[in-house]
Amino acid sequence: MKSFILAADVGGTNIRTALLNKEGEVLRSLKRPTLAQRGREALINRLVQMFNDTLKEGGVGLNEVRGIGVGFPGPMDVERGIVFNPPNLKGWQEVPLKDVLEKEMNRPVVLENDANAAALGEYWKGAGRGTGSLVCLTLGTGVGGGVVLDGKVWHGAKGIAGEIGHMTLVKNGRSCGCGNRGCLEAYGSSRGVIATMQELLERHRIKPKEAITVEAMGKWARAGDSGLGGLAQRAIREAGISLGIAIANVANLLNPEIFVLSGGVTNLGEYLFGPLRDEVNKRALPKAVEGLKIVKAVLGDNAGVTGAARALLLRSGRS
Ligand SMILES: [Zn+2]
Incomplete structure (x- = not known):
């Protein structure tokens, strides 16, 4: 056997x-x-x-x-x-x-x-168990994506389907590792949220004593909404909005039952998920968000x- x-x-x-x-x-x-x-x-x-x-x-x-x-x-x-x-x-x-x-x-x-x-994996045994269609976004150094429709991965004609990270969000935006400009990845990845924080810090002439990481930003955001904390909350909110715009677009296109988000950036919790869900509700067609779940992955490694x-x-x- x-x-x-x-x-x-x-x-x-x-x-x-x-x-x-x-x-x-x-x-x-x-x-x-x-x-x-x-x-x-x-x-x-x-x-x-x-x-x-x-x-x-x-x-x-x-x-x-x-x-x-x-x-x-x-x-x-x-x-x-x-x-x-x-x-x-x-x-x-x-x-x-x-x-x-x-x-x-x-x-x-x-x-x-x-x-x-x-x-x-998340579709079969994780957060998407029991659903028919799922879109997964991995928010790490980059933004990865995967689309599962009727239980199968949608690969597309050349295997490139699901590359949500390289959806253009800003016409002449930040440059991205793929060679394009304004991709979601340049705003919603750990690198993106850190870049937004750096811009805000320079504008407000604040120099943090420790390195700017996603973990540090989470800590600052939780510590309060003035000074460093306020800027961290703002930077995280910006990332949430960018991700929300992308998810609204995908919701309109594919109308999946669930979006599953994984990776280090999701540890920013409600500072990220709150603005993200608001943005999706604001932008997607009403039927596309009816019963739509946007959740954190559960399977981890x-x-x-x-x-x-x-x-x-x-x-x-x-x-
Ligand atoms: Zn790109």
């Missing part, structure tokens, strides 16, 4: 591997640094080693494993299992990762974009591996 699934969530900083059952419960998991600077071969060897260690710790043999789902930073061709030059991993120009891992592990492998995997396992269950056997 092949009742287990191996899964991985590969990030620029850490790799997480997990052993799951078919119901999507994480039975064992491991986390190790990616060490991306050591190159492609080293990363693949590390991943294979981690798969074997996860199996050993879980007391499960490879013959009991149905297949392997891998969440990996995009862009990629999920059908053919080819990775194209992810921005935070060097030396990954057109790598047939699916074939490479299938040869190493002798098991079917399915690749999924990391943001899509997180969306699928397990979202990516859970979604990667789901992708394997959905797609193995037909690829």
